[in-house]
Amino acid sequence: MPEHVLVTGGAGYIGAHACKALAAAGYVPVAFDNLSTGWEAAVRYGPLARGDLMDRASIDAALAQWKPVAVMHFAALSLVGESMKDPGLYWRVNVGGALNLIEATIAAGIGDFVFSSTCATYGDQDGVVLDEDTAQRPINAYGASKLAIEQMLGNFRESHGLRTVIFRYFNVAGADPAGELGEHHDPETHLIPVMLDAIGGKRGALTVFGSDYPTADGTCVRDYVHVTDLADAHVRGLRWLQAGHGSRVFCLGTGQGYSVREVLDHARVVTNRAVPVVEGARRAGDAAKLVCGSARAVTELGWQPERGLGEMIRDAWRWSQNPLY
Template structure:
């Protein structure tokens, strides 16, 4: 038996890239996913167990079958607007599912846990570079649910010795440069794939959600990180725990923020095509500016986000967009 790592949400965008990185690092990723937003075709690098985090018996069976040495937890609902409209759904799925998973891991003696959290736990703190010491003040139920899971992990660390690395990250973009896996959601809500749909003629225009923010060009500013850089950090986090270095929180971003209009300008340059745009109202729960301070990940983990230029993120996403899609 190899060193198995249970990857929840491994059929999704970030989870599938993480499975590739884990396999390359010598682990066997075991994907656990209910396929609500993931794709069976994205599970390429290890076994697939279809199941739901709200089903504790299914989780116990998977821990017994594979005896994973660690959990990498990506599975979550993650749309801010939906969370504002359906808070109960988000608390039930994200927090209830995570509690089931954490309890099952502790019961099985699987004590290394890498958690995909979010900068949404900080809320809207404009003009601040967000790092691990910034107070968490989530402004929507998605951010609140993720903060709650962080607190559950800390409590289980005290009570049961569960070890954790928590990653708070920002806007993830791009695709595996080889084209094996990529970003594909139905419905799509992320800026770069929406923009590329417009370029490819699959949508008439890109809607700018708010053009009256107090930013240089009126649109929101976000910190983008390449998905392959992001999952490299998750493997480093797993190795951090294996080395016995203790519980830690890391922010993952580049420290550079780009506005929506700046991303569109770069997309025009990469694709050599126009991006028609419409101006729309702000979305509920959206923060004006979210930029990461990632010095801790660089200094302590040795993480290097080498692929996270806008040009490469959009270029890799564009190649995937032209060639690779999943089918339900």
């Protein structure tokens, strides 16, 4: 009988892709989501359990009904700018919700927990490929809240034997190559979908936030990873735990950083259209350069990012022209 996995945020961008990957691997993904930012139409590969991480009873009910063998935790507030303006919101929702989930997981007798963290826990460390041993010094409340959850999981590993895989990654991009899933946030803040909407005339010119960073062209540099590759890593992380390996942290990235201007250049090639751009001021909490190494994931999980920036933009462009939700 197929094993169930509870996927918090399973109606969201990354969570929905993880559900598809889990289903392809023989699991039944149960999307636990309050649909505040997710989309019911994205829940295509298993049941939807409506609930909220701030409501412990709804978590307990979902765990009792579906009896999952593991929990995969994606649900979180994730806007850096918003986290700087309202840090209390991020501590309440991200950290408080995670605590409810972890305690419910322990109470239900579930031992395997996969957590979606972020390279934002590292802060601004230029000229360094960020890996699992890099010191974590977040510079915004979003990154700080994720680091707090990592530390909380460590406490529960020690006290309750919870087995955890933590993934740290930064810019996720692209869409399901089959066209079933894509990125749709409201509001949308991620560079690639905003850029493609500007190219397609769905919004005004793209604002480049800061052109005076200490990078080659003055714009921020990020490591982009395709959402399908990322989802594959999460399935591998779950199997790592089920195979009896110990708790582990993995960074996921390509090791290749691209500046905002380089992303715009790639988009012009893929779409054969100009990108309307205006210059703006820096955003509070933005790091100049974040590049994420993934040697451990490659070596220990057998994971390999197969899709480059061009494919991410092509898949996202295809989705933006015919979104299903």
